[in-house]
Amino acid sequence: MEDKRKNIAIITGASSGIGESFVKYVAEDKGLFGGSPLEEIWIVARRESRLLELKEKLSDDRIRVVPCDLSSSVDKIEDLLKQEDPRIGLLINCAGLGKKGPVADRPAGDLEDTLDLNCTGLSVLTRICLPYMISRTSPFSRKDGPRIINIASSAAFLPQPGFASYAASKSFVVSFSRALDMELRPQGIAVTTVCPGPVRTEFEQLATDGKSKDFTGFRKYVSADPGKLAKASLRASKAGRHMFVYGISQKALHLVSKIVPSYWIIRMEGAALNKAGNEGETAK
Ligand SMILES: NC(=O)c1ccc[n+]([C@@H]2O[C@H](COP(=O)([O-])OP(=O)(O)OC[C@H]3O[C@@H](n4cnc5c(N)ncnc54)[C@H](OP(=O)(O)O)[C@@H]3O)[C@@H](O)[C@H]2O)c1
Known part of the structure; x- marks a missing residue:
């Protein structure tokens, strides 16, 4: 019997940077997601005005603005899913944040915000979407079924003194997503974990509280364009990749993190952080 439910995409972090680029390329893509073309694209972030501007700019009637603070609760999206009962052909978890500085120098609330959004928000949203991700294709084909793209970071490869909670939260994303990908294989649902290095978005400004x-x-030299990253990530997802490290420099870093004892690298990073801190103290 024909499934009459709408086939939708959900893209979080859509109000800026990488997420905004994902919306553009997903809207342009007339291909199949979960076995059929997308009939709606739900774009999620807190800043509703930005989402409305994006909808107007792309002038695509399929775009539906869903303002939501994912760090406090995903209930709003869960209610909407229950009400609309769609099929989800594509879920892109792109919303994320990080705050730079030694743990002792950051307010405790920053740790909470980072983990609430990057870990709890991402994993709980994914969980509530799963019942709506139904493969119409062979469970042995990763290329044509519903897909999930989770944006992690190359910060996940190693602990990072000076960016500790962010790096740890992204390690969670990698670990969670890779395990989930294996769990969902029998259902033909593919999870692609994306690990970019620095990307030119509002992220750095927010991470440094506007200082940089x-x-x-x-x-600066290895920083990537958000549009190129989004396009390449969609391609990697369609190719059924479970892990996508973006850019030569980040691939090299990934390799180094596997072969050089991690303690040496963390110690060097820690020494650099402490040196910068001491120089700052002297300059005051
Ligand atoms: N830029 C980089 O160098 C870099 C490198 C590696 C990985 N990443 C990852 O890439 C992803 C996208 O980052 P970006 O570079 O595009 O940064 P961005 O421009 O700052 O975008 C972050 C997005 O997350 C949304 N967001 C933040 N807090 C939220 C909340 N509580 N609830 C719902 N949405 C929230 C923001 O929208 P609102 O503020 O409107 O809510 C915005 O749309 C993140 O997961 C980040 O960790 C970035």
């Missing part, structure tokens, strides 16, 4: 707008030093 752009990346500096080496990170």
